[in-house]
Amino acid sequence: MDSINIAEEDFDRLLLFTALESDVKEKILKELSAYKKGLMPTEFVEHLIRVSNLDQDAAQDVFSLVVNLITIKDSYNIDSERLYSGVAEYFSSIGEISEELKQSVLKDLHDIIFNTSPDILFSLAALGAISDNSRQISNTRITHEIKPVFLRTGLEGFVMVHSLRIDYRENNQDKELYFSMDTSEFEALKSAIKYAESTLKQIQEKPGFDF
Known part of the structure; x- marks a missing residue:
């Protein structure tokens, strides 16, 4: 499979996630894995702010990264392992960051992909249905x-x-x-x-x- 090229802002968002304290990242991953079908994105972002003490922009950036990754997974109809391998291949080709940081980024990428509940897709589709009205x-x-x-x-x-x-x-x-x-x-x-x-x-x- 060809490497998956994600948006530049998502790379920045992943760097932001990697820079967070380990306990904050653990809380975020826990909430992502427990995401319940039907929970609206804005509600989840507000919940994320409460449990992790992230500010509004950081919480929104993290969730936007997750949404984009899971949307790629659904659009390409690929499993988590193939998604990780494809995105990791793209990240590995980037030379602007140190090898140590790159490995940390790839670990966080793996954790996000494998801990995110697929029920987020339902909520995104539900939000689209609600937003059909002008x-x-x-x-x-x-x-x-x-x-x-x-x-x-x-x-x-x-x-x-x-x-x-x-x-x-x-x-x-x-x-x-x-x-x-x-x-x-x-x-x-x-x-x-x-x-x-x-x-x-x-x-x-x-x-x-x-x-």
Whole structure:
């Protein structure tokens, strides 16, 4: 098999991983091996930050390296040993680093490939399915406001207004939508959410389904 040429930034990411303390690398490998199907990448990166004390950029770089390696493995339909051999052959041809560092890099590369759960592929595919829609919700918030009601005779009373704000991303731009609801509409929204939660629970408890 021809050597696999990976992106230059992935080589830099692997060097970053190699430079980490051994106990931090062990924690990362442990979490990669325990990756559960359906866990979203952003959730995993946040979890990685908590358990390893990496900063946001470093955790994201490590996960991006893992994603790219496992994607190569899936795209070429090759097993872990062949993936390691192919990438190792490419790294061995690089002359800019010392032999000692090169061996450390190759060891870390081996550990990443052989400790990464294949369930990451499911999460990446699931994320792709979710992102098929041109709009992806990033945040929601509901606020409540009491507003006065005036007639010709003056202040007649008050009304409760519930405001729903939806932050979303469309065409690589952050956008937001606002909706105002009265109390009956707010209760209808709550009922719809409760119904959705109950149907989701039924789906998750269905034998043979794994979400």
